[in-house]
Amino acid sequence: MYRFLSVSLRFKSRTFLLLLFAGLTSLFMTGCSDDNRKSKFQQARSEKPLSIKLNQVGYLPSGKKHALVPTSTSGNFVIKRATSDDIVYQGELEELKVWELSNDPYLKLARFSDFDDVGEFYIDVEGVPPSLPFSISPTIYDDALRAALKSYYFNRSGMALSEEYAGQWKRPVGHPDTQVNVHHSATTSSMDALTTLSSEKGWYDAGDYGKYSVNAGIATYTLLAAYEHFPQYYQAVDVAIPESGDDVADLLNELRWNLDWMASMQRHDGAVFHKLTTLEWAGIEMPHEDKSQRFMIGVSTSATLDFAATMATASRIYKDLAPNIANQWLLQAEAAWQWAVLNPDVRYVQPDDVQSGEYGDDKFVDEFFWAASELFIATGNTLYLSSIIDNEVNFGVPGWADVETLGLISLLKNAQDMLSVSEFARLESAFIKLAENITEQIPTSPYLVPMQEDDFVWGSNSVLLNKALILLTAYELNGNAKYKDAVYDSISYIFGMNPTGYSFVTGYGSLTPMSPHHRISASDGVIAPIPGMLVGGPHAGRQDECDYPYLKPADSYIDDWCSFSTNEIAINWNAPLVYVLGAINALSQ
Numbered sequence: 001m002y003r004f005l006s007v008s009l010r011f012k013s014r015t016f017l018l019l020l021f022a023g024l025t026s027l028f029m030t031g032c033s034d035d036n037r038k039s040k041f042q043q044a045r046s047e048k049p050l051s052i053k054l055n056q057v058g059y060l061p062s063g064k065k066h067a068l069v070p071t072s073t074s075g076n077f078v079i080k081r082a083t084s085d086d087i088v089y090q091g092e093l094e095e096l097k098v099w100e101l102s103n104d105p106y107l108k109l110a111r112f113s114d115f116d117d118v119g120e121f122y123i124d125v126e127g128v129p130p131s132l133p134f135s136i137s138p139t140i141y142d143d144a145l146r147a148a149l150k151s152y153y154f155n156r157s158g159m160a161l162s163e164e165y166a167g168q169w170k171r172p173v174g175h176p177d178t179q180v181n182v183h184h185s186a187t188t189s190s191m192d193a194l195t196t197l198s199s200e201k202g203w204y205d206a207g208d209y210g211k212y213s214v215n216a217g218i219a220t221y222t223l224l225a226a227y228e229h230f231p232q233y234y235q236a237v238d239v240a241i242p243e244s245g246d247d248v249a250d251l252l253n254e255l256r257w258n259l260d261w262m263a264s265m266q267r268h269d270g271a272v273f274h275k276l277t278t279l280e281w282a283g284i285e286m287p288h289e290d291k292s293q294r295f296m297i298g299v300s301t302s303a304t305l306d307f308a309a310t311m312a313t314a315s316r317i318y319k320d321l322a323p324n325i326a327n328q329w330l331l332q333a334e335a336a337w338q339w340a341v342l343n344p345d346v347r348y349v350q351p352d353d354v355q356s357g358e359y360g361d362d363k364f365v366d367e368f369f370w371a372a373s374e375l376f377i378a379t380g381n382t383l384y385l386s387s388i389i390d391n392e393v394n395f396g397v398p399g400w401a402d403v404e405t406l407g408l409i410s411l412l413k414n415a416q417d418m419l420s421v422s423e424f425a426r427l428e429s430a431f432i433k434l435a436e437n438i439t440e441q442i443p444t445s446p447y448l449v450p451m452q453e454d455d456f457v458w459g460s461n462s463v464l465l466n467k468a469l470i471l472l473t474a475y476e477l478n479g480n481a482k483y484k485d486a487v488y489d490s491i492s493y494i495f496g497m498n499p500t501g502y503s504f505v506t507g508y509g510s511l512t513p514m515s516p517h518h519r520i521s522a523s524d525g526v527i528a529p530i531p532g533m534l535v536g537g538p539h540a541g542r543q544d545e546c547d548y549p550y551l552k553p554a555d556s557y558i559d560d561w562c563s564f565s566t567n568e569i570a571i572n573w574n575a576p577l578v579y580v581l582g583a584i585n586a587l588s589q
């Protein structure tokens, strides 16, 4: 923690200098219309929007529909058609308890799930400003799903983005990573620090330009799972990337960009490099402007097992599409497993000369469970089975440091015929217990989301979406509609029905992040950030030491470049957004 804080402070002072520079530059460039940088560095919003909170993207006709109204006096609400102001629905507001995690006062709930007219509407309540407009449509999340998926294309490392596919966000190639040095933390007797390796392609992890094996693991797996669970749906999802138009689903085309990179992160002895980054954080600059030397830094048990799990998963999904490469990935996954068995407790320790993200972990029982699960499914080898059965894991909500439930999902979806009846039943009941726990949390929040105090951490929005992923998987497994029904309000929360009033996905909603902590969006000279990116979301950690006007966990968010702890974007956060939107689209078709 101390180490991260000192890193943040160094980062912050560097950022401050850059902001000062940007500010001074803008003073001298007043009137220069193409200098959009200054508009990216807005001050934090200080007013709390006391508005009706609803899903700014909209609702599916068959989905649950709710809104929160800041009123202590009114008892009724009406829905009006946006084009004519005609009243098309009316209902009573329900009293809600104040949430201790937020300072939003006077909350009442408008329920209108049975209103399923297609069109554009707004909510009107006496004494309160009319709501933002919202739509109801059976295709309401189609664009958002495509944008969330396409954001990976926009975060590709080592590729020039042409206007044809990237529009106003076109950019030159950066970070080719054809000559990456091996940092002293990752050398071996046959690979010294003078060695250069090629490790091309991959997605940038987040707002920085690093590529991190641990986080790539869960992000890539989550997207692979989206395809594996809904292959027919994704076969028809075209996101206009250079590979579009071949016979392969664009989701798999996009994943291939990262899988090819991941495959290059394995050292000759089977270990996997923890990350590929520069030693210091890049400035606010475009990829092609960042010329600093990049390094393979550290190896770790977590990176190696996450790699084993992800590559084994990929090998089964690409088996028919690309048999040779799939077979190669599986061999690599097995080599990684073997290294981890011999090196079961290699933690990543951040070297003194390195600033980039840590993704440090000190317990590996979950990574062993996950890798064993995927390797068992891919090979049928009972050696892995004993590692699954003997492994005492508690199944929780997935996150980059907690991956056991990813293995559980794969087993439940793929291994019923490979496991004994009793073992499968044990795993299934553990999963349903987790889904039940999540469901039981929902009524504790007036926003109807399973978010508790502990969930408001760095990347809280992804905690919610990973819970939604669990619920949707529970629904896929046993068809109990209550799990699917519980997810609509989480989608609404992400798109604006939350205490901040922000829709947390860039470009989707009426009030959306304009200054995400994303280097490309902050330095490309385009006012709108790249669309389809989920920001981390509120929590009370304030690790970035920015100025937060609201301090309660669910309120503490600012749309400012400064806020890397609430307003950054990351591939592991966007992945459950893709999963959830794709699943809800596929399940309501």
Ligand code: 9MR
Pocket: 004, 205, 206, 207, 208, 210, 356, 357, 358, 359, 458, 459, 564, 568, 569, 570
């Ligand atoms: O998502 C990570 C979060 O769980 C940690 O608390 C935080 C501090 O260690 O780091 C987050 O990951 C960042 C990574 O280290 C570097 N790239 C940006 C990631 C998102 O902020």
